[in-house]
Amino acid sequence: MPSTPSAPHVGARRRAACLAELAHGTERFHGPRREDCPWCGSRDLRTRFTASDPLQGRPGTFTVDRCETCAHVFQNPRLTPEGMAFHFRYAQPGPARVRRTRRRLRATARVMLPYGEPEGWLDVGTGNADFPAAARAFFPYTAFDGLDPSPRVLKAAEAERLDEAYVGRLTTPAVTGRLRARYDVVSLLHQLHRSPDPRADLHAALGLLRPGGRILIELPDPTSLFAPFLGRWWLPHTQPRHLHLIPPANLRAELERHGCRILRTDRLHAPYDLSVATTLLLAHLLPCPDAPWRPLPPTEAQRALRAALSAATAPLTVAAAAADHALAPLLRHTGFSNTYRVIAQAPYRPRT
Template identity: 55%
Template sequence: MPARPIHEPRRDDCPWCGSKRLRTRLRTPDLRLGRPGTFTVDACEDCAHTFQNPRLTPEGLALYGSTAAEEPADTRRLRAVARTVLRHVTEPESWLDVGTGEGRFPEAAREVFPYTSFDGLDPTARVVRARDAERVEEAHVGSLTDPRVLAGLRGRYDVVSMLHHLEHTRDPRHELWAARTALRPGGLLLLELPDPASASADLLGKWWPSYDQPRHLHLIPLPNLRAELAAQGWHVLGTDRRAAHVPRDLTAATALYLTRKGFLAPAAPLLTLARAADHTLSPAARRTRFANAYRVIARKENGR
């Protein structure tokens, strides 16, 4: 039996708005894991949606993402993300973290919400390890859009978080609908995504870490996401680029470049300089187009 293809056919229209006015934004190998292949990222000239084209099949995603390690957790930052919810609810009873991995976000968020029950969902068995380490109470392996998974989560949660999750999914719109199903009326959705409009993407090109090919399938501009949330009946309570910015672009790009070129011996001093530059420039970057991510919090309206 022939092996199943790892790429779908290349598409000639935008998966977000249907426009055929596409341009190639970059072509790149797998810089992070070094696996073979070249991947193309296109952008729509009408709505600015940025996406992998041709897209990996589920088999391709399993192949390229199966050994991708999590980045070290910044517990202080994760607590700050959790506090975003405090403006809208004092103590959620139940919270589902989608794409939770090892459960580092629920672990940090529990320091802010000690009486909240945190569950985790992830396509890998990492969420089971998170449960065994008592970072989450319930571990759900699979996809939120899988009807068999979603049936057991329907209407159970006061908060659903998706932190740097949507860019990995094949159908972000479907993920948002599934989050509505998992939430109780009036529940909150907390999102964080890389911003394809960031000036760092243009400056660093394929070395911009948030391109992360071939694992990131969709990079969604904030206006597009806001419009989709409104169309689905969410009430957007707030958006934030400043707080969502992570000062790592120069550091990660330098690490990718040095690893790709095989410059291992002088890496430490260069990475130290890059890290210092990221943190020195961070206050200015947060207030300009160099902010590399954005955060959205939205409410599921009662009765909808």
Template identity: 50%
Template sequence: MTTADPEQAPARRTPARPTERVAALRSAYQADLAHGTDRFFHPRRTDCPWCASAALRTRLRTTDLLQHKPGRFTLDTCEDCGHTFQNPQLNSEGLEFYYRDFYDGLGEERLGKTFSARTTVHRNQARSVLAHNPAPRHWLDVGTGHGHFCTTARDIFPSTTFDGLDHSQGVELAERAGRLRRGLRGLLPELAPRLAGQYDVVSMLHYLEHTTDPSRELASARQVLRPGGLLLIEVPDPRSRSARLLGRWWLPWLQPQHLHLAPAANLRHRLEALGFTVVLEQHAEAHDPIDLLAAAWLLLDRLAPREDAPWHPGGPPGRLRRTLRPALLLAGAPLLIAAMLLDRLLAPVAGRTGFSNAYRLLARRTT
């Protein structure tokens, strides 16, 4: 989901051809990187942002394995409550830099196709609400991106009106395309006061992990819900055995975008403290069987020569690099196929064996 807390950069008008678009952005990116990446981070924390414990250990050090933008990122885990968080955390300037051209701009077409193809996942997410409210009037999807979840959920809840909230321009495109009744551009804590009590359901699907302050987001979700309304949350599970097995190649780490990864118990307790009652917790149902496939792809992509991108030093890749990259990826196709088949084979037992890569909570506002 396309959500974070960066300052908004002005819209950029770029040529249509990919090589020209990259060339047009190169000077701005190189200027951003001229003084290194240290300025993109807050000072390092010495305590847990969830429980304030000082018992921290480093869990992971990695780089940007998707866009390959420069920078190194560290995830720490609290020994007392199990919360995992980026430390040091990106500041607003860093978030703007690393989100830029991922969900929109250069990455818009690729990510749009990815999300639009996830109909089955979106349907399963929406159906988890059905038994607890079969006909909500108004639903707000926070971190909606281009509104693809709402399009699928409308098939299950045909009488429901869907609004979407996101900080990126994708939400405005989704409204114009008819996927949303209203596309609200901004940050939930800032918009919550004028949306207070308007919604029967609020969904946060792979959203909280992107936010700088998850507790504030949860409090804002309570504010926009009517009494008795439902909050649907799905997030990566940092206690998944796949995370330990695959290390930095576990896709849900998604550095540098994922800032906070809370275990289910932490999230349950925080919701209860805010006046919610958790009515549903799902692990197996929230599992997305892509861990091995994604790890294999990330590894192959890491080994292959880089695609042209404006944040890489130097100019466009030469003919040799342009030839070697597709050749290596083609040679790795059997590995990708085998990983995909193994993901699907293991999916039915992932929930029972601790390998689910996500969990889902449904909570009712009771106070």
């Protein structure tokens, strides 16, 4: 359940390194602003909001735009590779990361049962391989491999949660070149919205499928009514990490453009909207005083005051979480559903 974070202790060396980087300014962390939509090319853009990092108060402000033609939502201007490296290097643990429970992971795996037992399955962005570990209950004879940019994937293989592990990204030629046309299933669960170029990642993922293989994708739905209602406090809008939010119609059209056949589209609802929005708002009002980008560490009095205020506001997040779970069965069938799933089948023959 989300709650406001306790203040972590930041080492002096880490603080000094961060402040040294910030001394050169943050302008280099942002590329030029786009005047057209990165998905459809339309110039009919509207700003949804401009805000700082709502959870950790990282330096800089971030703008999220929406294309009025295709409904694609994206960070504009986008972080440069240098900016992304900075923000991930100094990210602090936070409560707004919604963990997918084993039950939800098993439910995702279960939808693949009608398509038979695959021989090989690659889970992209697998991390600790929680999804392959849950999916083995339904596909015990499938070889599950994992791809992730962090070395966690290697530890997952050592723990026998994966058959093979690869460190890298979908667009890393040295990695994915070895895996071309190798898998019956490729899963991208909540991955494309974090990619600087989701279309390139999608194309690369399709290249890893055998003819007739299937791709399983889950993403937050930017057409959810929670998006304009909660604005900057809606979890998928959280900056600076979420770069693109792709509407279901856009994703289906892109898959069909590559010759894929849409097998299934589901509207889903993860119970996080109100609780995470409450957490983000409280974290904004009660910012963590000990972060590597703050020149001075907090005093003991400041720590004690923040802990007391966090405890006093905890019932708000508890009530919001209870409301999320109570409303979830109803919202799944309305415009407030916040997630969608697409299963598509790659063509048996390359398109000519």
